[in-house]
Amino acid sequence: MLNDGIVQPHPPITRALKNLASRLATLLNVTMVDWIPYLHDEAWAIISSLYxxxxxxxxxxxxxxxxxxxxxxxxWIIKENPCVKRLKMPELWYWLEEREAYRSEYAKVWNDTATAVDQHTGELNGTVDVILCPVGPGVAPRHDTAKYWSYTSQWNLLDYxxxxxxxxxxxxxxDKKEQRSEFLGPLDQENWRLWDPEVFDGxxxxLQMVGRRxxxxKLLAVLEYISDRIGLPIALFP
Incomplete structure (x- = not known):
């Protein structure tokens, strides 16, 4: 998952993600498919209402x-977040129902996402073992700028x-800062303004891997398997 459909990660995140995915496909013959994020904006509305x-x-x-x-x-998270409100009991029930419905919908997306190619039909089948994705929209942020949590809160909500x-x-x-004229939205544009290759150099x-509930x-075993065979961090290799 290169991005969550809301905020495009900074250049080094995307570079590292593509590089690792390529190594997994070529060195370990791992089948890679594009993970399409499912309504991650709704996930933030739900979890920030329950914080x-x-x-x-x-x-x-x-x-x-x-x-x-x-x-x-x-x-910012308590006073300026429009989703933070004192919830009456029916309102709390509503958001808990939304959470459970979203979890069910996401589980169906996972079940329906196929990975392997059937040798007879040429169609994709099989199941997704793990999702490889960013752990945040950038590397370690400057103080008081970490306002986008959805690359981790997403999985908190799903209990993955x-x-x-x-x-x-x-x-x-x-990891140069290229000129961008199109953005996924205001949050994407705000995150892009934070990127400075001179400041974050070195x-x-x-990245992160995500598994099912x-x-x-299994998740730790997959990471151990990958680390033993291709070596991590990649930057230590010539």
């Missing part, structure tokens, strides 16, 4: 006891296990 179901009142009260000022990102791992490092010679690039051990 602080009291409207953040208890958190605000605890922070008030300290006498310290609110940190920018704390203020995920594991992040180092793959490469930023190279300002390869920082580690991590209760497939934690």
């Amino acid at each position: 602080f179901t009291d409207g953040g009142a208890e958190d605000a009260a605890t922070m008030a006891e300290s006498g310290e000022a609110w940190r920018p990102l704390t203020k 296990p995920a594991v992040s791992f180092p793959v490469d490092k930023v190279d300002k010679r390869l 920082l580690p690039i991590s 209760f497939d934690d051990e």
